[in-house]
Amino acid sequence: MKASEKTGGIIGWKDLELGCALIEPGTSKGFKTGDWRSQRPVTDKEKCIRCGLCWILCPDMAYRPTEDGFFDSDGNYCKGCGICARECPTDAIAMIREE
Amino acid sequence: MIAEELMAKELEELKDFRGFKPRELPREELVSPGHRACLGCGEVLAMRLVMKALGRDTIVAMPTGCMEIISSSFPQTAWEVPWIHVAFENAAAVASGIEAGLKALMRKGKIKDRRIFVVAMAGDGGTADIGVQALSGAFERGHDFVYVCLDNEAYMNTGIQRSSATPYGAMTTTSPPGKRSIGQMTWKKDMPAIAVAHNIPYVATCAPSHYIDLMNKVRKAALIKGPAYLHIFSPCPTGWRCPSDMSIEVSRLAVQTGIFPLYEVVNGRYKITVRVDRRKPVEEYLKTQRRFRHLTRDVIERIQRRGDENMVKLECQEKFHSYYMNALQYASSPAQS
Amino acid sequence: MGVRVAMEVSIAAAEAAKLADVDVIAAYPITPQTHIVEHLAELVADGELDAEYVPVESEHSALSACIGSSAAGARTFTATCAQGLALMHEILFIASALRTPIVMMVVNRALSAPINIWNDHSDIMAERDCGWIQTFAENGQEVFDLTLHAFRVAEDHRVLLPIMVNLDGFILSHMIEPIDIPEKEEVRRYLPEFKPAMRLDPDRPISMGPVGIPEVYTEAKKQLDEALVASKGPIIQAWDEFGKIFGRHYKPVETYRCEDAEVLLLTMGSISETAMTAVDIMREKGVSVGLIRLRLWRPFPLDELRAAVKGADTLAVVDRAVSTGGPGGPVCSEVRSALFGLPNRPKVLGFIAGLGGRDVTLEMFEEMVNQSIEYAKEGKEQFYELVGVREL
Numbered sequence: 001m002k003a004s005e006k007t008g009g010i011i012g013w014k015d016l017e018l019g020c021a022l023i024e025p026g027t028s029k030g031f032k033t034g035d036w037r038s039q040r041p042v043t044d045k046e047k048c049i050r051c052g053l054c055w056i057l058c059p060d061m062a063y064r065p066t067e068d069g070f071f072d073s074d075g076n077y078c079k080g081c082g083i084c085a086r087e088c089p090t091d092a093i094a095m096i097r098e099e
Numbered sequence: 100m101i102a103e104e105l106m107a108k109e110l111e112e113l114k115d116f117r118g119f120k121p122r123e124l125p126r127e128e129l130v131s132p133g134h135r136a137c138l139g140c141g142e143v144l145a146m147r148l149v150m151k152a153l154g155r156d157t158i159v160a161m162p163t164g165c166m167e168i169i170s171s172s173f174p175q176t177a178w179e180v181p182w183i184h185v186a187f188e189n190a191a192a193v194a195s196g197i198e199a200g201l202k203a204l205m206r207k208g209k210i211k212d213r214r215i216f217v218v219a220m221a222g223d224g225g226t227a228d229i230g231v232q233a234l235s236g237a238f239e240r241g242h243d244f245v246y247v248c249l250d251n252e253a254y255m256n257t258g259i260q261r262s263s264a265t266p267y268g269a270m271t272t273t274s275p276p277g278k279r280s281i282g283q284m285t286w287k288k289d290m291p292a293i294a295v296a297h298n299i300p301y302v303a304t305c306a307p308s309h310y311i312d313l314m315n316k317v318r319k320a321a322l323i324k325g326p327a328y329l330h331i332f333s334p335c336p337t338g339w340r341c342p343s344d345m346s347i348e349v350s351r352l353a354v355q356t357g358i359f360p361l362y363e364v365v366n367g368r369y370k371i372t373v374r375v376d377r378r379k380p381v382e383e384y385l386k387t388q389r390r391f392r393h394l395t396r397d398v399i400e401r402i403q404r405r406g407d408e409n410m411v412k413l414e415c416q417e418k419f420h421s422y423y424m425n426a427l428q429y430a431s432s433p434a435q436s
Numbered sequence: 437m438g439v440r441v442a443m444e445v446s447i448a449a450a451e452a453a454k455l456a457d458v459d460v461i462a463a464y465p466i467t468p469q470t471h472i473v474e475h476l477a478e479l480v481a482d483g484e485l486d487a488e489y490v491p492v493e494s495e496h497s498a499l500s501a502c503i504g505s506s507a508a509g510a511r512t513f514t515a516t517c518a519q520g521l522a523l524m525h526e527i528l529f530i531a532s533a534l535r536t537p538i539v540m541m542v543v544n545r546a547l548s549a550p551i552n553i554w555n556d557h558s559d560i561m562a563e564r565d566c567g568w569i570q571t572f573a574e575n576g577q578e579v580f581d582l583t584l585h586a587f588r589v590a591e592d593h594r595v596l597l598p599i600m601v602n603l604d605g606f607i608l609s610h611m612i613e614p615i616d617i618p619e620k621e622e623v624r625r626y627l628p629e630f631k632p633a634m635r636l637d638p639d640r641p642i643s644m645g646p647v648g649i650p651e652v653y654t655e656a657k658k659q660l661d662e663a664l665v666a667s668k669g670p671i672i673q674a675w676d677e678f679g680k681i682f683g684r685h686y687k688p689v690e691t692y693r694c695e696d697a698e699v700l701l702l703t704m705g706s707i708s709e710t711a712m713t714a715v716d717i718m719r720e721k722g723v724s725v726g727l728i729r730l731r732l733w734r735p736f737p738l739d740e741l742r743a744a745v746k747g748a749d750t751l752a753v754v755d756r757a758v759s760t761g762g763p764g765g766p767v768c769s770e771v772r773s774a775l776f777g778l779p780n781r782p783k784v785l786g787f788i789a790g791l792g793g794r795d796v797t798l799e800m801f802e803e804m805v806n807q808s809i810e811y812a813k814e815g816k817e818q819f820y821e822l823v824g825v826r827e828l
Binding site for chain 3: 155156157158160167168171172173174176178179180181182183184185186188189191192193194195196197198199200201202203204206207209210215232233235236237239240
């Protein structure tokens with residue numbers, strides 16, 4: 001079994017790849033950083049001009065372009081830093097406290 | 100003239116590059132989400148932008164530091180491109196070896212001959228302090244690689260200790276302000292100038308607030324053959340003591356106040372890439388971060404004067420090239436020989 | 437058929453790397469290693485070897501660049517000694533842990549201070565736990581042969597570990613000896629092209645050297661230890677194969693006139709040749725003495741050593757380094773530990789000789805053997821002593 005298929009690093013030495021290498025790319029996607037969050041961004045689509053600043057300035061790659069040209073924040077990864085809300089040129093994003 | 104030869108080479112290497120367009124930026128993420136960076140980390144954002152500009156045909160050598168720790172916690176990796184971590188002080192040496200290996204294997208027909216960008220990406224400690232020898236060696240030897248310094252101005256990974264890139268007056272855990280100290284007692288080491296002194300073809304400063312400028316410089320650095328150095332301002336809300344949503348604003352203010360001017364140096368030719376007509380006072384930048392909270396009026400004024408002088412110097416450096424070219428023309432004209 | 441040429445042993449090492457068709461050499465000058473990398477630089481400059489020569493700014497960067505090039509899939513070679521090896525210390529452990537099959541010549545020299553460019557084994561003994569395969573050469577031909585052997589073993593997919601080939605500084609590295617240089621075709625038959633098991637390739641991205649949290653660090657160390665221990669099989673196999681192709685035969689532990697010997701000497705490296713002469717002289721005088729030469733140091737040849745000492749009363753281990761403040765010279769301590777608990781094991785006595793280039797003479801070997809016999813009579817098992825030290 002590949003190292004990355006087991007989570008939490010619980011793995012026997014015989015299952016390690018050569019030199020502890022991780023042979024599958026991008027597996028951090030399996031680690032949901034969304035639960036670090038104390039506030040989340042909510043976009044007002046009326047105000048949004050679909051400029052994509054929230055997407056390009058997100059340090060957590062949490063924004064995804066949608067088919068209709070908007071950008072959705074992925075709750076699995078968004079840590080709630082608030083950069084998108086501060087940088088939004090039309091103030092379309094509000095940070096809402098998580099319950 | 101050798102200077103003219105270099106300019107012709109540069110034009111040839113950049114001839115197909117038109118610059119990134121705000122609405123057509125690469126969608127692909129080469130650093131995956133799920134990484135463990137702090138909230139609002141400006142450094143991981145800079146790294147994400149660097150990788151967007153480079154694309155998939157890239158190999159990354161990364162020394163020990165924040166970005167290494169947050170992107171490769173076993174059994175997961177955030178990397179979508181080949182990546183290697185060896186130690187703290189040797190990213191440039193590891194990248195040298197990768198470049199040499201690829202070159203030999205391609206020349207001997209053992210792997211397909213194609214352009215693969217080799218990139219070493221380190222923090223300010225790994226660059227300006229412990230890694231500076233390996234970096235100088237790699238520049239001098241002329242490897243075709245890009246060295247990226249993600250400068251968050253202290254050893255953040257170990258808990259905010261000062262480095263030679265920490266700015267004057269800043270509070271860190273090893274440059275604490277006190278009765279006999281203003282905080283960091285030394286001025287920030289000028290790494291881009293050190294890179295320029297190696298006569299490498301491309302050196303530039305970048306900031307994530309100016310992301311198109313940043314990505315264009317990364318792409319140019321990669322396309323131009325030979326060593327390139329990028330010094331990227333990387334706000335760290337955790338270590339700079341500012342709210343997590345301020346990273347971009349702090350980065351913008353650093354540019355607008357002249358604390359961190361954006362320029363490039365192509366074959367020795369300086370060019371300011373983001374001009375600031377009316378610079379804001381440095382205080383506007385300093386007051387956004389609690390690491391500068393203790394600064395007295397006269398220290399702030401010193402920082403202002405130093406910033407102003409640096410800008411004058413940079414403007415002079417920009418003008419120097421045409422003066423130099425004329426002098427070269429004159430020196431090589433038949434009348435002089 | 438190859439040719440037999442008289443050449444400096446350092447040049448022979450470089451010629452072996454050339455015949456192995458290395459892709460990358462990253463090296464830094466240091467006495468007495470320099471002739472190896474100088475000659476390689478010449479071969480590259482003359483177009484006789486198609487390789488990238490990376491003239492790095494330190495040994496630390498030399499090995500770092502080697503890891504980079506090996507990880508990129510290139511056959512990689514370097515050489516160093518003493519302070520250079522010590523400067524590499526940090527990176528040595530990483531090269532083995534990342535399983536990069538680098539081949540490195542270590543031209544053994546004393547460690548500072550006082551600064552001393554002459555031969556002993558203090559440099560390599562400080563690095564015995566770094567996870568590299570380590571072999572020791574006794575003469576020029578062996579240096580050449582062990583270099584080819586090193587590439588074959590390192591790159592074996594059952595092994596994939598870096599290898600150090602040790603040769604004594606000056607005493608061996610700067611000697612001019614007749615060397616049998618085989619034909620390219622013969623070498624190619626012995627040493628196939630390097631096929632990396634994994635490499636930094638944008639078409640199949642991997643991450644090398646991730647953070648090893650406590651939950652995985654132990655397993656990572658276990659994997660490396662198992663790999664090093666298990667490499668003994670392929671090492672011996674590669675020597676057997678070498679014997680078949682080139683007619684010269686090597687074993688992890690060599691014995692010389694050990695049959696029925698009461699006292700055994702144990703040596704490593706070039707002093708073994710002096711020791712053999714000393715054994716001959718003593719045998720003529722009727723002393724029941726033999727010699728054990730360790731060629732393989734890592735992985736430690738436990739079984740072979742145990743078999744070699746069988747029947748002897750006394751074993752005099754000759755170290756070329758001091759384990760300062762320790763229970764004996766590094767080799768002696770390991771040999772003791774390897775034999776501990778063995779029924780009827782010989783008494784193990786420790787002698788440290790030839791530090792910092794001091795000659796180890798025939799008389800010294802005789803003295804060590806005589807002293808061992810005396811100690812044995814008294815039933816004494818000292819920890820170690822420095823041979824020939826002036827007690828004025």
